[in-house]
Each structure stands twice: as structure tokens, then as C-alpha cells.
Amino acid sequence: MSVSHLFSPLTLRSVTLQNRIMISPMQQYMAEKDGLARQFHFQHYGRQAIGGGGTVMTEALAVLPDGRVTWHDLGIWNDAQVDGMARIAGLIAEAGAVPATQLIHAGRKGSVGRPWEGYDPLRDDDAAKGFPPYRTVAASAIPANPGWHTPDALDADGIARLIDAYHLAAKRAAKAGFRFLEIHAAHGYLIHTFLSPLANKRDDDWGGDLKGRMRLAIAIAEAVRAGWPNDLPLSVRISSVDDQAGGWAIEDSIALARALKSVGVDLVDCSSGGLGERTTTRMVRREEGYQVPFAARVRKEADIATIAVGLITTPAFAESVIRDGRADLIAIGREALLNPHWPLHAAQALGVDPTFSEWPPAWGWWLEKRSRAARATSTGN
Numbered sequence: 001m002s003v004s005h006l007f008s009p010l011t012l013r014s015v016t017l018q019n020r021i022m023i024s025p026m027q028q029y030m031a032e033k034d035g036l037a038r039q040f041h042f043q044h045y046g047r048q049a050i051g052g053g054g055t056v057m058t059e060a061l062a063v064l065p066d067g068r069v070t071w072h073d074l075g076i077w078n079d080a081q082v083d084g085m086a087r088i089a090g091l092i093a094e095a096g097a098v099p100a101t102q103l104i105h106a107g108r109k110g111s112v113g114r115p116w117e118g119y120d121p122l123r124d125d126d127a128a129k130g131f132p133p134y135r136t137v138a139a140s141a142i143p144a145n146p147g148w149h150t151p152d153a154l155d156a157d158g159i160a161r162l163i164d165a166y167h168l169a170a171k172r173a174a175k176a177g178f179r180f181l182e183i184h185a186a187h188g189y190l191i192h193t194f195l196s197p198l199a200n201k202r203d204d205d206w207g208g209d210l211k212g213r214m215r216l217a218i219a220i221a222e223a224v225r226a227g228w229p230n231d232l233p234l235s236v237r238i239s240s241v242d243d244q245a246g247g248w249a250i251e252d253s254i255a256l257a258r259a260l261k262s263v264g265v266d267l268v269d270c271s272s273g274g275l276g277e278r279t280t281t282r283m284v285r286r287e288e289g290y291q292v293p294f295a296a297r298v299r300k301e302a303d304i305a306t307i308a309v310g311l312i313t314t315p316a317f318a319e320s321v322i323r324d325g326r327a328d329l330i331a332i333g334r335e336a337l338l339n340p341h342w343p344l345h346a347a348q349a350l351g352v353d354p355t356f357s358e359w360p361p362a363w364g365w366w367l368e369k370r371s372r373a374a375r376a377t378s379t380g381n
């Protein structure tokens with residue numbers, strides 16, 4: 001058996017992940033208007049849970065009803081939503097992975113249709129189908145893309161309600177049995193609009209210089225930390241760079257990571273872009289591991305654990321990211337939709353599990369027997 005860095009455990013506060021692979025949060029947009037988990041979600045997360053990742057992070061859960069991207073998002077804004085999420089946390093834990101979840105307020109990227117239905121802002125004809133447009137909010141009244149809804153700039157009361165909603169959502173996530181929590185502060189959603197100088201044009205204490213623009217992210221991290229058990233890890237997903245001229249830069253991410261660490265955040269999950277998806281200039285080329293350099297810089301310069309994500313699809317590359325100290329965890333997104341057993345296959349490819357011992361025994365026993373028989377046939381034994 002080979003020694004692998006990817007398949008070494010990682011302990012965060014009181015939680016130990018059996019390996020360094022996280023199934024990345026991926027919104028499914030498959031809830032009804034009540035934001036409750038249903039059969040599709042149980043099947044989807046059961047499928048991911050059994051794949052061998054050290055932690056499976058569910059899709060982003062809306063902290064308020066108007067914090068949804070679409071009418072079909074899962075939510076955690078009320079107590080009735082806890083039971084369904086508890087079932088998901090339970091089936092992830094049952095498979096041996098750490099159950100993780102993520103909290104979101106969509107901000108100015110809310111009130112849109114589902115990606116496969118056009119991903120356009122909702123209009124009157126959607127109202128006729130039962131999915132009316134809803135109010136969106138942001139740091140400033142600037143739409144995410146030309147023709148999208150113009151958000152209301154959040155006022156002081158709205159900010160206070162938002163921070164409280166995150167606090168309550170963190171408590172509900174703990175009640176549901178999740179053991180790792182992430183705040184979604186990336187991809188152009190509400191918190192990101194406060195961080196980025198391109199989206200935040202406020203002249204009060206919640207805008208202006210970097211300190212003012214970081215204030216909401218820090219306040220939410222503090223509120224979440226206060227509602228989330230002290231022995232459980234907390235991460236924040238950021239867009240490490242806006243990838244637009246004059247936007248948020250990697251140096252800003254390093255400053256933010258230091259500030260987040262000082263309020264009890266344990267990891268920074270380093271994504272990028274998304275501020276206004278359709279206007280992004282894409283200076284960052286989308287190639288294998290294109291965001292890994294961000295995770296590496298934040299890890300080194302802010303001295304905090306990081307998660308690397310984005311086009312990590314081969315076991316050898318994933319292994320090198322951990323081995324070279326560029327991140328503490330790697331996240332697999334779309335590849336896990338294609339192949340939910342990616343972590344189990346990676347363990348075989350890296351020589352960590354030649355005998356299918358990491359697989360559920362009801363499958364692994366047969367697969368090991370079959371592979372032994374195939375080897376015997378090929379060597380004539």
C-alpha cells in the first residue's frame with residue numbers, strides 16, 4: 001500500500017476527516033417553494049456520501065427566503081427545515097464522511113430561473129407560472145448583470161436582520177447534526193457584494209476602504225461562530241479575486257483571511273470570480289487547478305488552512321496539491337456529479353486501497369474477488 005498525502009486524515013477542532021477530499025457544495029435547485037429537502041436530495045446526497053470523500057458539503061442553504069438564488073433552493077431559515085437536513089447529515093455521517101453544509105444569501109443574484117431554464121431574472125410571465133420575481137438586496141443598488149433586477153441597498157436594519165439570520169441558521173445547522181459549516185461569501189452573492197469595490201459604493205461604515213467593505217463578512221463570521229458549537233470547524237468560501245479590472249484582489253483576500261482567523265474561522269475555501277458572471281473578463285484561465293495558487297498564497301501569507309477547488313479532476317494532481325502544501329483540503333465539484341465514487345477511485349489510482357477495503361463491504365468484497373480473478377486470468381494462474 002502506498003503512502004498518500006491526499007488520503008491522510010485532517011483534524012479541525014474536534015472533527016477528523018478521514019482524507020483530504022471534500023465534495024464541493026453544489027446547488028441542485030430541486031426544492032419546492034418551501035425550501036424543504038425531498039426525495040431527490042436524499043438520493044443525491046446518499047450517492048455522494050458513499051463515494052469515500054472525507055467530507056460531503058451540501059449545497060448552499062438560504063438563511064432567509066429572499067436569500068434564495070431561485071424559488072427551488074434549499075433553506076434553513078425556519079425550524080421546519082431542520083428535519084430534512086438532519087436526514088441528509090445522518091446519511092453522510094452513516095457513510096463515514098463528515099457532514100458539512102453551507103449558508104448563503106444570494107443578494108443581487110437572486111430571483112432568477114434555474115440554470116437549465118435559462119438562469120434569467122424572473123419576470124411577469126414567471127409570476128403567471130407561480131414563480132414571481134422577489135426583492136433582491138445588495139451592498140449598493142447595482143444589478144449583477146445588464147438587464148438583471150436592481151437590488152435595494154441594504155439599510156442598517158436589514159444588515160442587523162441579516163446577521164441575526166446567519167446566527168440562527170448556524171444554530172439550526174448544528175441542530176441538524178452537521179459537523180462542519182461554511183459561510184458562502186463568494187461568487188457575487190450578498191457578502192461578496194459588500195467586499196468588492198466594484199459592487200460596494202456605500203459611504204457608510206459598511207463600505208469605503210477595505211476595512212469597511214470587510215466589516216459585514218467579519219460580523220457574519222462572528223455571529224455564525226457564536227451560534228455554531230465551539231468544538232466544530234468553520235470555513236468561509238471567498239472569491240479570491242474578482243477577475244475584473246479594479247476589483248477585489250488576492251492581497252485583499254489575504255487581509256480578509258487574517259481577519260477571519262482572528263474571529264475563529266478555521267479555513268478559507270478559495271474560489272474566484274462570479275461577481276457579474278456575464279461581464280467577467282476571465283483573466284484567470286480555466287485550466288486544471290486554476291484556483292490552487294490562490295489557496296496556496298492565502299495559506300502561506302495568512303497562516304490559515306485552505307481549501308483548493310476548481311477543475312481538480314485527477315488523483316495525481318489532487319495528491320500533489322496536498323503534498324506540496326498548497327492547500328489542506330481539495331474540493332471536487334462537477335467531477336463528483338459525473339462520478340460520485342471519485343474518492344474511492346482516487347484511492348485505488350494512488351495505490352492506497354488495492355483491495356477495495358474502503359468500499360462498502362457489500363460491494364467491495366465482490367469487486368476485490370473479481371479483480372483477483374481478472375489478474376489470475378491475465379497471468380495464466
Ligand SMILES: Cc1cc2nc3c(=O)[nH]c(=O)nc-3n(C[C@H](O)[C@H](O)[C@H](O)COP(=O)(O)O)c2cc1C
Binds near residue numbers: 102331
Ligand atoms: C451545479 C453546481 C452548483 C453549485 N453550487 C454551489 C454552491 O451551492 N455553493 C458554492 O460555494 N459553490 C457552488 N458551486 C461551485 C462548486 O462548488 C465548485 O466551486 C465549482 O464547480 C468548481 O469546481 P469543479 O471544477 O470541481 O466543479 C456550484 C457548481 C455547480 C456545478
